[in-house]
Amino acid sequence: MTRVEHIGAATLYLGDARDVVPALGGGIGAVLSDPPYGMAFCSNYRAERHAPIANDGDDELLLWACGLAPAHSSYIFCRWDSLGRVPKPRSCVTWVKNNWSMGNLEHEHARQTEIALFYPGPQHDFPSGRPSDVIRAPRTGNEHHQTEKPVQLMLAMLAWTRGVVLDPFMGSGSTGVACARTGRPFIGVEIDPAHFETACRRIVDALRSPDMFGAAA
Numbered sequence: 001m002t003r004v005e006h007i008g009a010a011t012l013y014l015g016d017a018r019d020v021v022p023a024l025g026g027g028i029g030a031v032l033s034d035p036p037y038g039m040a041f042c043s044n045y046r047a048e049r050h051a052p053i054a055n056d057g058d059d060e061l062l063l064w065a066c067g068l069a070p071a072h073s074s075y076i077f078c079r080w081d082s083l084g085r086v087p088k089p090r091s092c093v094t095w096v097k098n099n100w101s102m103g104n105l106e107h108e109h110a111r112q113t114e115i116a117l118f119y120p121g122p123q124h125d126f127p128s129g130r131p132s133d134v135i136r137a138p139r140t141g142n143e144h145h146q147t148e149k150p151v152q153l154m155l156a157m158l159a160w161t162r163g164v165v166l167d168p169f170m171g172s173g174s175t176g177v178a179c180a181r182t183g184r185p186f187i188g189v190e191i192d193p194a195h196f197e198t199a200c201r202r203i204v205d206a207l208r209s210p211d212m213f214g215a216a217a
Ligand SMILES: C[S@@+](CC[C@H](N)C(=O)[O-])C[C@H]1O[C@@H](n2cnc3c(N)ncnc32)[C@H](O)[C@@H]1O
Pocket: 015, 016, 017, 018, 034, 035, 036, 037, 053, 054, 055, 056, 061, 144, 145, 147, 148, 149, 150, 168, 169, 170, 171, 172, 173, 174, 175, 189, 190, 191, 192, 195
């Protein structure tokens, strides 16, 4: 059974995104999300060092997220080695981090980037001028989630979108925190109860200290 929490302009669902999102009935401006990457499928290194992430065994959920069609835009994080299986994006935004992953130390370049697929919707525009497809932001210490995205990164990407923001795989709620700080309406879904609780707590905290200088598009 799905649990729903309303926190300011955020509505958070504990449940499976594939059940929750179709029942929302539209009205989504932008999808800004970081689906399970298929780490267990793509790499044994990561799977050994972290607690397992729900549904991380393949890229079915990534493909599902790419099929969502919001009015303004979708930015969906993706591993580079899933690129051959996703619908062709209009752009690939590269996040440059201040560290690199381990991976295969002898036969793989030290990866210092992650990519987000960009799909414009029928009402797309660039709210504050045409942005570069490179974005720099320091990584987090994964204090709240095994694969936590920095709020600074999500704030920058949020500024490229309009309307209600949906993150169907919100994890610890980094997208929702960015929305709370800038006054954007947010819908988040998470299947793991512990991550759901973390997201609720972080969004409550963010509402206590909003970014007074953030754009409320
Ligand atoms: C890559 S993580 C997102 C991390 C997030 N960006 C953050 O900063 O914390 C993907 C999340 O999707 C969740 N998840 C997996 N399958 C799901 C499903 N069917 N519906 C909703 N959430 C799901 C996992 O539990 C995990 O927390």
